[in-house]
Amino acid sequence: MHGLAFFLFLIIVALTLVITYFASKRTKTTSEFYTADSSLTGWQNGLAIAGDYMSAASFLGIAGMIALAGFDGFFYSIGFLVAYLVVLYIVAEPLRNLGKYTMADMIAARFDDKKVRGVAALNTIAISTFYMIAQLVGAGGLIKLLLGIDYVYSVLIVGVLMTIYVVFGGMMATSWVQIVKAVLLMFGTFIISIMVFAKFDFSLIKMFNEVKTATPLGEAFLNPGNKFKDPLDTISLNLALILGTAGLPHILIRFFTVKDAPTARKSVVYATWVIGIFYVLTIFLGFGAAAFVGYDKIVAANPAGNMAAPLLAETLGGDFLFAFISAVAFATILAVVAGLVLSAASAFAHDFYSHILRRGQATEKEQMVAARWAAVGVSILSILLALFAQKMNVAFLVSLAFAVAASANLPILVFTIFWRRFNTTGAITGMIVGLFSALLLVFFSPNVWSPEPGAAILVGEPLFKLANPGIVSIPLGFIAAIIGTLLSSQKEDSKKFDEILVKANTGIKELAN
Amino acid sequence: MALQERSLKERTSIDYTQIAQSSSFQQLMRAKKNFILPLTLFFLIFYFALPILTSYSKVLNSPAIGPISWGWLFAFAQFIMTWTLCALYSKRSAKFDEMVEQIKQEAKEGGSV
Secondary structure (H helix, E strand, C coil): CCHHHHHHHHHHHHHHHHHHHHHCCCCCHHHHHHHHCEEEEEHHHHHHHHHHHHHHHHHHHHHHHHHHHHHHHHHHHHHHHHHHHHHHHHHHHHHHCCCCHHHHHHHHHHHHHHHHHHHHHHHEEEEEEEEHHHHHHHHHHHHHHHHHCHHHHHHCCCCCCCCHHHHHHHHHHHHHHHHHHHHHHHHHHHHHHHHHHHHCCHHHHHHHHHHHHHHHHCCCHHHHCCCCHHHHHHHHHHHHHHHHHCCCCCHHHHHHHEEHHHHHHHHHHHHHHHHHHHHHHHHHHHHHHHHHHHHHHHHHHCCCCCHHHHHHHHHHHHHHHHHHHHHHHHHHHHHHHHHHHHHHHHHHHHHHHHHHHCCCCEEEEHHHHHHHHHHHHHHHHHHHEEEECCCCCCCCHHHHHHHHHHHHHHHHHHHHHHHCCCHHHHHHHHHHHHHHHHHHHHCCCCCCCCHHHHHHHHEEECCCCCCCCHHHHHHHHHHHHHHHHHHHCCCCCCCHHHHHHHHHHHHHCCCCC | CCHHHHHHHHHHHCCHHHHCCCCHHHHHHHHHHHHHHHHEEEEEEEEHHHHHHHHHHHHHHHHHECCCCCHHHHHHHHHHHHHHHHHHHHHHHHHHHHHHHHHHHHHHCCCCC
16 A cells, blocks of 8 residues: 555656756746746646645645534635635735735835845745744654655655755746646545545435534534634634735745736636635535544544545545545645745845845846755755654644734735835834734743643643634734834825835836836 | 936836826726725625624524535535635726726826836
């Protein structure tokens, strides 16, 4: 069984390396490295967004959560999808019109200030790093389960591959790895869902009736409240989910890979269809696992339920389907971590090195060297952190990334586009307060502290009772940006805002032709 | 930067304030606001209605279609809502694109470029 899975893993590795080889021929300039020269079509970028977004947490985590907790697991599916309305209605087009390579570019388009760019880049690096550690630690554990390869080697394999994609193939390789992964993931999910549905005679009524008796929860399985007991925590989580996506740097840089705002809009719409269909299918994955694999077997394989989808594949289609779904999970991880390396590396190389250190005076060649070294550096750092965090429960880092994105980035993006009075002081206070309030609240939360030894990272009573900081840190981010703006002595720069307003809404650039 | 170059840049730079104050741009901003603001409020309320209702009441636990409760129907409605609003936005933004084209034309002719 391991042999077959191993073979399919090798195929994935070979395929992605071939992609990287061809992409490397078209990765000579910074524009090609950071944005694939903005040459992607709406459909390509839509699939790449889906491939960038649907992490192992979505595929394995949500399937497991629905299998173990029923309705409550589905909250994630809903929040992850509806968030795209915020992206589409508020940030996608202005971002494409104002930015060049990074999220900080967009804010710097209005505030040409080193401090603003530096803090924005810091946020990008923080978010991408949290997300990456969660992915890498998950990947190490998963590959160990699937192939029996030791955790350290598993992390190293994923780490080396992501480094190769980004260093040699830049955004072009990253995008195509994400596209291939999105297609594979949809295909695999679709096959399992059809098989599950066939077992219920293609009747939703029958499916719902059967899961009522399939799990230890009984009829309660179908009702909310099994996982989330505290109303405030539920709402806090949902806030971070719906507002976080629009501030995730690795998703935002995907909008620079298309030529203009209308194409960016099209790619979000396509992505929303793909992602939406996928999340609807998570019901079939979860219910199928609950009914055909069974609670005990899922928990025995992994207490969090991460093995629910692969085990379901094994139950339905034997070794081959198990190997195939394992390979899909592997491809899923690779695509997501490549996107994260690229977003953190671009913040280091483009924002810190080219703009802050060299004040925009670095040559094209110097910038390329910096970008590649930044990618190597980010990868090494992430691998080391992931090796260090092997024994920790790091699943909460994904929700922390969403909380920071919603608290520190979203307020600034929104005010940059819409608020005439907004100024650099407000931008900096908003970003700093949003970042640190989310971090501190998580540090004092039940994710980190638990009276029971082994249940969390540290032993003791959590000072902050909510698992998700969103309901406190998101309003704080907005309020800090407003207060910082109003208290500062800076004059309103109406002329600059007119320029931003026109650029963001029309895409008119200097020397329009 | 040489002085000569700078004056050239000034002559060819766009007067954004003039565009921002033009009636066609103002019209675009109004049209966008009237479309985006109400729908954004709508989808936020629609979205948060689900966790709020499930957290503070048992209303959605009652069966709607056989074993499928109102909660599941409302959850699925979130997907329908998302796809519908995406389609609506695509349709409406075709109009915005036309308005943008007009603004670009005017900017070229009006000598602000």
